Amino acid sequence: MFRILRAFAWMRWRVLLNSVERTGARDTLERLSLAVEQIGPLIALALLAPSVVGLAGLGGYAGYGLAMGGPVMTFEALRFLLFAACGFAVVGPLLLPSMEPTALVRLLLLPIPRRTLYAAQTAGGLSEPWVIISLPIVLSIPVGLAIGGAWLAATVSLLAALALVLCLVGLSTLSTLLLHLVVRDRRRGELLALLFIVLVPAIALMPGLVMSSPGRAAGPESPAGPAKTEHRRRSPTPTPAWVARTAGVARALVPSELFVRVTRSSARHEADGAVVPLFVLGTSGAVLHALGMLTFARLLGSPSAGAPRRPASRAGPASVRLPFLSRASAAVAQAQLRLVIRTPRGRSILLSPFVVFVLFAIVMQRQGRMELGVLDLTSGLNLATFGAAVCLLAVLPFAMNQFAIDRSGLTLALLSPLATRELLAGKAVGNGLIAAGPAILVVLVAFVLFPGGSPALWLSLPPAIVATYLLAAPGAATLSTLFPRTVDLNSVGRGSNPHGVANLLGLLVFLTAGLPSVLIVVVTAGLVHLPSLTPILMLAWCGVALFLSRLLFKGVAVLFDKRRENVGMVAS
Amino acid sequence: METRGLTRDFGSLRAVDGIDLVVPAGSFFGFLGPNGAGKSTTIKCLTGLLRPSAGSMRILGIDPQADPVSVKRRIGVVPEDLALFERLSAPETLFFVAEVHGLDRAIARDRAADLLDLMDLKTAGTTLVADFSHGMRKKLSLAAALLPAPKLLFLDEPFEGIDAVASRQIKDLLHSFVTRGGTIFLTSHILEIVERLSTHIGVIAGGRLVAQGPIAELRAGADASPAKPRNAGDASSLEELFISLVGGDQRAPVALDWL
Numbered sequence: 146m147f148r149i150l151r152a153f154a155w156m157r158w159r160v161l162l163n164s165v166e167r168t169g170a171r172d173t174l175e176r177l178s179l180a181v182e183q184i185g186p187l188i189a190l191a192l193l194a195p196s197v198v199g200l201a202g203l204g205g206y207a208g209y210g211l212a213m214g215g216p217v218m219t220f221e222a223l224r225f226l227l228f229a230a231c232g233f234a235v236v237g238p239l240l241l242p243s244m245e246p247t248a249l250v251r252l253l254l255l256p257i258p259r260r261t262l263y264a265a266q267t268a269g270g271l272s273e274p275w276v277i278i279s280l281p282i283v284l285s286i287p288v289g290l291a292i293g294g295a296w297l298a299a300t301v302s303l304l305a306a307l308a309l310v311l312c313l314v315g316l317s318t319l320s321t322l323l324l325h326l327v328v329r330d331r332r333r334g335e336l337l338a339l340l341f342i343v344l345v346p347a348i349a350l351m352p353g354l355v356m357s358s359p360g361r362a363a364g365p366e367s368p369a370g371p372a373k374t375e376h377r378r379r380s381p382t383p384t385p386a387w388v389a390r391t392a393g394v395a396r397a398l399v400p401s402e403l404f405v406r407v408t409r410s411s412a413r414h415e416a417d418g419a420v421v422p423l424f425v426l427g428t429s430g431a432v433l434h435a436l437g438m439l440t441f442a443r444l445l446g447s448p449s450a451g452a453p454r455r456p457a458s459r460a461g462p463a464s465v466r467l468p469f470l471s472r473a474s475a476a477v478a479q480a481q482l483r484l485v486i487r488t489p490r491g492r493s494i495l496l497s498p499f500v501v502f503v504l505f506a507i508v509m510q511r512q513g514r515m516e517l518g519v520l521d522l523t524s525g526l527n528l529a530t531f532g533a534a535v536c537l538l539a540v541l542p543f544a545m546n547q548f549a550i551d552r553s554g555l556t557l558a559l560l561s562p563l564a565t566r567e568l569l570a571g572k573a574v575g576n577g578l579i580a581a582g583p584a585i586l587v588v589l590v591a592f593v594l595f596p597g598g599s600p601a602l603w604l605s606l607p608p609a610i611v612a613t614y615l616l617a618a619p620g621a622a623t624l625s626t627l628f629p630r631t632v633d634l635n636s637v638g639r640g641s642n643p644h645g646v647a648n649l650l651g652l653l654v655f656l657t658a659g660l661p662s663v664l665i666v667v668v669t670a671g672l673v674h675l676p677s678l679t680p681i682l683m684l685a686w687c688g689v690a691l692f693l694s695r696l697l698f699k700g701v702a703v704l705f706d707k708r709r710e711n712v713g714m715v716a717s
Numbered sequence: 718m719e720t721r722g723l724t725r726d727f728g729s730l731r732a733v734d735g736i737d738l739v740v741p742a743g744s745f746f747g748f749l750g751p752n753g754a755g756k757s758t759t760i761k762c763l764t765g766l767l768r769p770s771a772g773s774m775r776i777l778g779i780d781p782q783a784d785p786v787s788v789k790r791r792i793g794v795v796p797e798d799l800a801l802f803e804r805l806s807a808p809e810t811l812f813f814v815a816e817v818h819g820l821d822r823a824i825a826r827d828r829a830a831d832l833l834d835l836m837d838l839k840t841a842g843t844t845l846v847a848d849f850s851h852g853m854r855k856k857l858s859l860a861a862a863l864l865p866a867p868k869l870l871f872l873d874e875p876f877e878g879i880d881a882v883a884s885r886q887i888k889d890l891l892h893s894f895v896t897r898g899g900t901i902f903l904t905s906h907i908l909e910i911v912e913r914l915s916t917h918i919g920v921i922a923g924g925r926l927v928a929q930g931p932i933a934e935l936r937a938g939a940d941a942s943p944a945k946p947r948n949a950g951d952a953s954s955l956e957e958l959f960i961s962l963v964g965g966d967q968r969a970p971v972a973l974d975w976l
Contacts, residue, residue, distance in 0.1 A: 563786070
């Protein structure tokens, strides 16, 4: 068994080295692109070593403090870190999938007992960042206790530390295995991914909703607004008792909390307080690994699931005529739209902005206004502008990697009699439609819910959005050409993200493209106080943006022709 | 189709080394070579997926580097990676191909129905390519290549992973395509298929074209060659001819005594 585990460790090490040493880059730009991709993890790795040493020092100090009955602030801070690590052990595998879907099939062909395979899978969990962060903390606390002279407490805490590590690895392994069990069926996996992507922002905003007071005594622009709003802000709705009770019990059963109770009780010589949580912690570890083994056996039994055939539609594929576009470009745009509608990442692009918008609208409805840093959403117009901006930015994962997301479909496009300008136009229109759908909905809903404000400014919003996109589209095509990245649009984490450089620069491109529209509004409505001028100037700017966009796309076409080979090879 | 000194380098590796290929119109050209010999790279250069490092090409009388779109209107390709959008169904894939080729919609619909029927893909319905088996993908890729009724077909390993029934149907289809004046440029490791279908072959090894011409002529040439090893069989089968051309018969036999 030891030889097999050693072989697995060697294999992982070799894969890591090969990913750094043998990139397969074909030219300088690709080398740069790949180097940038590698820099992030390498910096994280470099930062991890001092962090581990620092955390070990803090752990030792916290343990020593507990033994000497000193201040427990460090211990409480580490407690929070361990709590977070437990959370990451569950959620982390979803965000940073570490196991190849095909790996299990390959492993099944090897003459290795299933228990050993599970041990290898579990051992791999030790290299997860949340485990690496937790290890020095939990192992140095007993050392600190021992230095402080609390030998018995140190021994008990060490046992709890080992049980906690067992639990962390068990949680991480179980989460990974469950994820792979679910995503064996592509559609089930996609549903899970979509739920995850849409629910995360919703959950993140929930505290804001729960804390906001009910009722809408004052409208968005009520004269009594400020005083009442301030009063409401200071009297949050109390959490129901049963929720607090359940949350308390659940929190007490989190492995890191059990470890804390064991360590604290043993340092205070309270045997009763230490034995029960230690037993629960050990049992939790055993149960997690038993469940892990069962899930692993299930996964090995059927590593992939077939998808049922769906009947043919009698009508055949729907063809949509898009004005000002050739049939070839329209076909490219439609393929892009279908890709979005049929992948979890794509659906999230369509749904997430709307979910965020609805949540913000509810908060505005309840509170009358909403402050988010520099944003002060007091009117429907502001909410619509914010929602439309979110819709434009949501398209970044697709727009900034618009060619490589097609994978081998891009080869089909490159083999087809498509002029480069037709391909670029189709992609730009496709991405534009992806952003336009939710943006139109958001603006309409905002107008219906909060119709106040200058009609001229409302009229200026659609051309402003169009002008921003028109200017940003050539930038998006350029970055997609320069920094293509092979992605899996089923992935909910970084696996579906565009290249880091493209993503960052893309954000800047979109923000810069929106600046002229903002300036027009600031000058006409803010400085010269002639809001009726805004829609006229905005329409004129829209025309200029169209002209500039067409001009810029000519340059992009030349660039794409030079890079098409690289883009095609990266994509497929 | 004609190439002159076609060369393609990947860094220091010369994958295709100055090949002069002549594929007569109306021929079924089998392009053979050992693994890594440069077959797929050659096809990629000919179809415009890779830019040649040196040399020139003419396909159906057009220079593909000067006018790639015109060439692509006239050719069909089943490449190594099959070139399919994962999130389209079979009818949608054919619809995409028809649209980018500018086919009349009614004609495209009829042709798509025929091809889906022939490839046994009608039952696939609205199932996405992502859920297709390898064989189904291959059949769909072939259907997509045939839909615009090209004059020249490039097929990179078209029979790999295809069941016997479909394989027979496709062979018959390709045979009738050539009979009607079409040209096929095919790579395959299944020499029996190449032998049965091809009128001409070209053999590439180490990036260099070591032989090309009508099969019968090459066989006769190989049998008459003074360089032919004494222990070599006659070149009556394509396998013997291929092995002798790529130097496979010069290799010392390896006996795995431990096996």
